[in-house]
Amino acid sequence: MRVLILIVLVLSLWSCNSSEDRVFEAVSSNGLLKLNFNLSEDGKPYYLVTRNNKVVIDTSYLGFEFKNAPAFDKHFIIKKSETETHIESWEMPWGEQEIVENNYRELRVMLQEKVTPERFLNIIFRVYDDGVGLRYEFPKQARLSEVEITEEHTQFNLTQDFNTFWIPGDWDIYEHLYSTTKLSEIDALKYVGHVNLAQTYIPENAVNTPVTMVGEDGLHLSFHEAALVDYSGMTLKVDTKNLNLESHLVGSENTDYKVKRSLPFHTPWRTIQITDNAPDLIESKLIVNLNAPNKLGDVSWFKPMKYTGVWWEMHLGKSSWDYGMEMVDGQWKDTGKAHGRHGATTENVKRFIDFSAENNIGGVLVEGWNTGWERWIGFEDREGVFDFVTTYPDYDIDEVVRYGKEKGVDIIMHHETSAATETYEQQQDTAYALMQKYGMHAVKSGYVGKILPKGEYHHGQYMVNQYNNAAIKAANYQVAVNAHEPIKATGLRRTYPNIISREGLRGQEFNAWAEDGGNPPEHLPIVAFTRMLAGPIDFTPGIFNIKFDEYKKDNQVNTTLAQQLALYVVIYSPVQMAADLVEHYEANPEPLQFIKDVGVDWQTTKVLNGEVGDYVTIARKERLTNNWFLGSITDEHARTFEIDLNFLDANQEYEATIYRDGKDAHWNNNPLAIDIEKKTVNNSSKLTLVLAEGGGCAISIIKKE
The missing domain is CATH 3.20.20.70 (Aldolase class I)
Incomplete structure (x- = not known):
């Protein structure tokens, strides 16, 4: 891993007095973007962003609400500020490009309440040529050791009624079709109870991120977050009248707070990508740059690859994940014997291995190989259902792995957790050790269903930690993770490059079974x-x-x-799947x-x-x-x-x-x-x-x- 830091220049300014006559700003290296920060008369922190001297994000306030503590939203003074110029290039171990430029101007503002209890808060801004990141830092302090955040109030006050491409702020799933409306016409609540989704919860007129907007003047904006670690996922509540977005954190039914953290800590970055055109949004590396450098070191054991697999045939109904489910008296029952439709058989997987070896395809994904699929369907309590090391009788994992190695084809493991997080957590070391034994370096994980323990949502702090900890643990076994039904991607692949891919959208499988006709032609554009x-x-x-x-x-x-x-x-x-059936490719x-x-x-x-x-x-x-x-x-x-x-x-x-x-x-x-x-x-x-x-x-x- 090559990292070259060319310039880091820090300028510190101290102030215990009024900030009315002071300018706190950071300007992008090309001079186009400028971020200004200050405090209102009553000490409320706010920022605004201009591009080419035109306001893009108007005066937008920042702050928090806490459980059993005064809010962090006013009565601040600026104790100190620092500005930094940072010029860096770093190498992606795998990715869209080999060398990434990471050049920004940083403004760090240290705040203190001027009223009791006189707590401290730092706000950090990074200004790139193509956007802005901001995050909060809770420093170590005598008067505050832990916070229970009930809401974060980060505003994005927009200056025009943008054409907006959005999905609803669902706390449980991202698998919605995108809507295209004016910002003032967003109505996320109309998607409550969507028929095609296994679980869904939309409590507010809010959108999930990334949400992308196009202005009448050609300005392109996209709002998201970066480095989401030990925090709740962020949706954006929409004020359709005042054209304002504000952070709305995903919560839990099990707590009366949304985030609990011990100090010191910092929040994820809140990001705004700002470009003149659509292509520059894709070429932007702002999200991944806002993450910490690689913590894993050499990950050459993971090889980017194309793969085939036992997957699409189940969505088509040609075969099944389970080994012995039959419809008996109108209910699915485990008959205890093979029904003949099981997809993950030794013979079938070998067929995929042969095809892959002949066509420069490096891996085969096998879904439905492990016991538990019979007991999953229709059961509310799914803890203890799946076993991540025990195969069905018709799948010989030793022979499959041996045959794959003979042909030069890797087997990709599949772990469907059924969102039973405690079962998966208890079995992770054993499951990853099995993969390490067989030389398997990639796993596709799944979290279909309502989260267990009950009351948690897919995108809350509890599950953010589940997803991240699973990947961090997997790295100890040289395993790379491709997560489905995941928390959103926020650029953590830079820090943990064994986080290789994820779903987090309405995927190809909806074309096979969705009742609304599948994904329309506009979906992927x-x-x-x-x-x-x-x-x-x-x-x-x-x-x-x-x-x-x-x-x-x-x-x-x-x-x-x-x-x-x-x-x-x-x-x-x-990792790119050749998803169709072998016979359709051979034809x-x-x-x-x-x-x-x-x-x-x-x-x-x-x-x-x-x-x-x-x-x-x-x-x-x-x-x-x-x-x-x-x-x-x-x-x-x-x-x-x-x-x-x-x-x-x-x-x-x-x-x-x-x-x-x-x-x-x-x-x-x-x-x-x-x-x-x-x-x-x-x-x-x-x-x-x-x-x-x-x-x-x-x-x-x-x-x-």
Whole structure:
């Protein structure tokens, strides 16, 4: 891991007097963004942000409410302030790019109450060229040793009625379709009790983050948080009348506070990405930069990979997770014998291993391998249900691992906790030790269902700690974690690079069984500029059998085949699933070639064009080969782009294989129409991309010797 700190310059200013004549500010290195901080007449802390001398975030107040203690929101004086210029570059062990620049100006303000009990609070701001981060620091102090936070009041006072891309502030799940409305028209409460969700709780007219906005003047904003550790997840309550957002922490039914911490500590960063255009939002590294450097050291034991697996076939109904469930007298019962539909059999997994080995795919995920699936469905008390080391009789884990090693294919473990956190916590060491024994370095974890213990929510402090502690413990066993039904990504992959990917959105599986028709064509062109800003997404692309009528006539994937290929470049993850069934790939060897070729670990990423919710085109350069891959997707509207390949190396020819929508392609009427063309290109070439409705284009650009 290479880290280079070029400049750190700190300037300290002391003040015990009024701050009325003092200016407390930090300006970005390019001079465009400026953050100002001060106190109101009654000592309320506030900040505002300008860009090009135009107010972006107007006067916005900061503070806390506590249980059994006076609020932290006024009667402050500024005791001291420090400013710092920080210029740094660091190396991603895996990621969208190899070297990340981390340049910011920091303003640290030390506050003290001027009334009893005269407590202390520090507020830190970091100003980047493309946004702002702010966090609170509770320093060690004699008059305060512990806080029970009932609410955090961090305001974002907006200056226009932005077009907003949002999902409701659900305390339990992020698996909602995005809505696109004016900020003043947000109504999150209309999504209460959504039919397609296993659990959901929406108590306020609030939105989850990242939430992205586009102004009439082309200004792009996205609000989120970074470095979420031992704290509650943040939603943003919406004041539709005054165009104001304010932090609203996820709570618990088991406590009358939302966060409990001993001093000293600091909160997560509250982040605002601010750009002139949509592509710069994706290229921003503000979220990951606001996290602490790598604490794990060498993680070369994790290898970014493509993988197949026993997964999609269960969503289609071809097979099942359980070994012996049958419908008896209108109820699911464990019959005690195999019903013949179990997916995770030795024979079936070997079939996936063979296919993966033949097609440059490094891993196979196996779901439904372990006992407990029969006792999960329909049971309120799920503690003690799953066993994370005991296999079903028809799955020989020793033979599967041996066969995979013979073929050069890794087995990816699956831990479905069913949200029974105490059971998983008790078994983690044993489960991770089993993985270490077999040389398994990646696990997909799941938390489907209402959290146990009852009264906790997926996004509260209790579960934030569950998710983070599971990953930190996994690192001790050289295990990387891909979490589903997770807490949101907040850039912790920098600090703990074994946190490789996660779900945290409405994924591909909704196309197989959702009652509302699945994910519409606009879904992923929104996701690229919202959820993907938070971090890697395990979306499971690559469905070739778009209609799957032989399994489910009322469901389908709402994209073209070419878009499914393009997703391997557009939607970033260091683990990318070839999610369809082996037989569907074997029937389509020509488009399969793109999945065989495409990389997963990148030296450079360039976002060539894009508009939030409409379309996006991304090119990525593979680390080991220096080959390039391009993906372009659109919503329900057909589009034509001219792409300049000037990002290619000079004096180098490449063979471009172009996988484009066929002439009459359409996401619903003709999704499988695809044309494949090869041509020689270089850095002076231009390509015209023609995308059908709900379509896309994928291009491999391979160096010629």
